[in-house]
Amino acid sequence: MTSTQEDVKNLLKCLFNMSPAYNGLVQMLFLLPQKAKALMGMYPELMENEDDLMKLFSLRYTDKGFMETSSYPNSLGLHLAGLYHSLFKTLMDAEGRRTLLKLANLSEDEFKDFDPLRVWIAISLEFLAKEDRDALKLLEVVVSKLSGKRPDEFVSWDEVKRSATDIKDFEASMSILKCFFLLSYESPFGIYGRECPLLLKVYSDLKAKMKEW
Secondary structure: OOHHHHHHHHHHHHHHHOOOOOOHHHHHHHHOOEEHHHHHHHOHHHHOOHHHHHHHOOEEEOOOOEEEEOOOOOOHHHHHHHHHHHHHHHHHOHHHHHHHHHHHOOOHHHHHHHOHHHHHHHHHHHHHHHHOHHHHHHHHHHHHHHOOOOOOOEEEHHHHHHOOOOOOOHHHHHHHHHHOOOOOOOOOOEEEHHHOHHHOHHHHHHHHHHHHO
16 A cells, blocks of 8 residues: 555544544534524533633634534634535535545445544434434435435425425434535535435445434
C-alpha cells in the first residue's frame, strides 16, 4: 500500500472514530438546529456546560428557541457539522464513494467496518424506531417510491404525501429525516434518488432491517 493510500485509509478511520455515531458533541452539532428543550433531554451532560459550548462552538439561540450553529466564517461548530455533512454526501454519491475507496485501496467489504455513514444510519434507524415511528414510516414510503429509480430521478412530495396519509405531521417528519441525514433533500417540491442513502446497494441490509421495525 502506498503512503497516499495509507493516509486516506487512516483519515477515514479517524473520521469514523469521531463521527456523530460515537461522539456526543459532534452528534449534537450535526443535528442542529434543535429546540433547547430537546437538547436538554438528549444531551443533559453537554447542556450543563451550555454557556461554554455556545461560546467555543459559536452557537446561538433563535427567536423561536432553537439552538443553531452560527454562520460566522470561523465557527468551529459550523465546520465540524459541515465536515460530516460533506463526508456523508460524498459517501452517498456513487462516483465520489468509488474514488474515495480507490484512493484508500479499500473494497466495500473492508470499508464496512469503519464506514461512518453506515453506522450513523443504523443508529438513526434504531433511534427513530423507538422515538418517532411516524418519521420511520415516512422514510419507508420515500424509499419505496424511489426504489428502482436512477440517482437523478425525482419523486414529488405531493406523491409521497398521498401514500403517507397516516403520518400525523408530515412536515415535521420530513424535517426529522433531513436532520438525521436519512434524507438529504434540498428541494421543497420533491426528492431525488441521490438524496436517499438507503437506496445505495451497500446499505441494502440496513434497508431490510428498517422494514423489520
